[in-house]
Amino acid sequence: MTISSAIQAAQSGLRITSLKADVVATNVSNSTTAGYVRRSLVVAENVLGGSSAGVKSVGISRAGNEALSAERRSLGSDLSQADLFASTWNTISARVGNTADGSGLFGLFSNFESALSNLAISPESGSDMAATLQAASSLVNEFNALSDFATNLRAETDHEIGIGVDTVNAALKGIEDINGKLARVDRTSGQAAALIDERGRLLDQVSEYLPIQTVPRQSGGIDIVTQEGVYLLQTNAKQIEFTPSTVFGPSQTLAGGGLSGLTVAGIPITPGASSYGAVSSGMFGALFTLRDSDLPAFSDQLDTLAGDLIARLSDDSIDPTKAPGAQGLFVDSDGSGDPGLAGRLALNPAIDPDQGGSMWRLRDGIGAVSEGPSGNATTLQNMLDAITTVRPMNSGGFQGSYSSSELLAQFASTTGQKRISHEAIVSSASSQYTIMAEAEVSETGVNVDQQMQDLLIIEQSYAANARVIEIASNMIDRLMEI
Structure with missing residues (x-):
């Protein structure tokens, strides 16, 4: 992987983690909203010219269960x-x-x-x-x-x-x-x-x-x-x-x-x-x-x-x-x-x-x-x-x-x-009704504790991508000094 592709991949990672954080924030803020169904970001590999170029968002998914x-x-x-x-x-x-x-x-x-x-x-x-x-x-x-x-x-x-x-x-x-x-x-x-x-x-x-x-x-x-x-x-x-x-x-x-x-x-x-x-x-x-x-x-x-x-x-x-x-x-x-x-x-x-x-x-x-x-x-x-x-x-x-x-x-x-x-x-x-409503909420509702755990993972992912960009930047600076 070249330095430029590494930076590109890390930048896409930063964008995705930012979007994920937005989704988590939306979930938490609507945790008590009647009828709100938990969202999650759908992520896929971004391929350009046959080569991997990081990740991209392909949409928002709902945790809805129509049968329930x-x-x-x-x-x-x-x-x-x-x-x-x-x-x-x-x-x-x-x-x-x-x-x-x-x-x-x-x-x-x-x-x-x-x-x-x-x-x-x-x-x-x-x-x-x-x-x-x-x-x-x-x-x-x-x-x-x-x-x-x-x-x-x-x-x-x-x-x-x-x-x-x-x-x-x-x-x-x-x-x-x-x-x-x-x-x-x-x-x-x-x-x-x-x-x-x-x-x-x-x-x-x-x-x-x-x-x-x-x-x-x-x-x-x-x-x-x-x-x-x-x-x-x-x-x-x-x-x-x-x-x-x-x-x-x-x-x-x-x-x-x-x-x-x-x-x-x-x-x-x-x-x-x-x-x-x-x-x-x-x-x-x-x-x-x-x-x-x-x-x-x-x-x-x-x-x-x-x-x-x-x-x-x-x-x-x-x-x-x-x-x-x-x-x-x-x-x-x-x-x-x-x-x-x-x-x-x-x-x-x-x-x-x-x-x-x-x-x-x-x-x-x-x-x-x-x-x-x-x-x-x-x-x-x-x-x-x-x-x-x-x-x-x-x-x-x-x-x-x-x-x-x-x-x-x-x-x-x-x-x-x-x-x-x-x-x-x-x-x-x-x-x-209560039993069925609780079953529906457990599958489609917002668990704030789980969302906070997800936010910690997002934070770690953001830090890791930022670290990649930092290291790549240092490498470029060193090359320029040679």
Whole structure:
């Protein structure tokens, strides 16, 4: 090797070590950046005129592992769905209350039952009568509030679906743009690596809402297809269609046309639909299940509870002053009997002073025209017997025989069990996702300690090349002195 070729080789070594140091610095600075994949410099021998002329850089390589990333995204879709179910049912369970501490709907009914029992013992007591009326009013208000709560949750899920659709459509358009840029740049460059990282982050956004698969193209781009086989991006991004609703109630359903589903190029992908393209997981899976199944079932159970109270206390044998077939202490405010009964539950105007009624009719009967004997507890005892009697039930998801308090306890227990069930599912899904995410990071992420070791090797390589140049320079100086 001549002195000039040695200097040339050493100079190329210095350039390469400088580039390697830049790559290491980039890796370390992005060690905590979500979606960043470790880079490394690809080096090859530089041959000029059939002779070695040092080394050269031939590009930047990414440590990406598409198989691990795809599996992690699939598990991420499942985790997003499970997490949304768990958080929603935790909210519902907390709002309903439980039997352990006597809170929520069960607690208010217990207060009403206790107040009615006290009044039956001392029917002449004005304070007990007022307490019973107040307890009944609080129970009604809670039924109304829970009905509104369920309706508002449905509205929120529909709104979240709309936000999700906008997010996914924007991400798909972003991936389409990145595909175009990758087709115009050197795919071994640092620019291409940054574009692929950004595309990975957008894929993560899409997979959070629905599970997807990617199909690589020769140009460096990708197509995106749902696990059910519906293309979301095929050269061009396709638009997911959804129309948010402005009205929510028992009559607004997907099947009835009152609520919107999801379509892509005319293909229905709504979770739970009979279409082959129906999405099976992700946040869309949870949101549609909540909006179209879980929350309507919750409202139906509330209506069943309200209807049971009305029916028990409207029995003609309880109050001889009441017109046959008329409603008793609790009434359906519009008398329609349509879904949404819990939201229409009200006190009978005849006993409610706020509606022009008289409180003493609690004791003397709905149809009484004047106060009766203050010590007559017959109607009150009949009412108490009606709510404590065990009756068969096969409606609204309830099967068995219950008293009113047992039915309300079953309702509270059911919501608690759903919360516990979904928490167990999210715990399992989270564990699986964590394992896969850690496996991906161990292979594609930045290990700062390892990068520091690499930097030491780079430093030694830089010093060695600099030493070669120094020695060659000394040799040239010596030759010039001869």
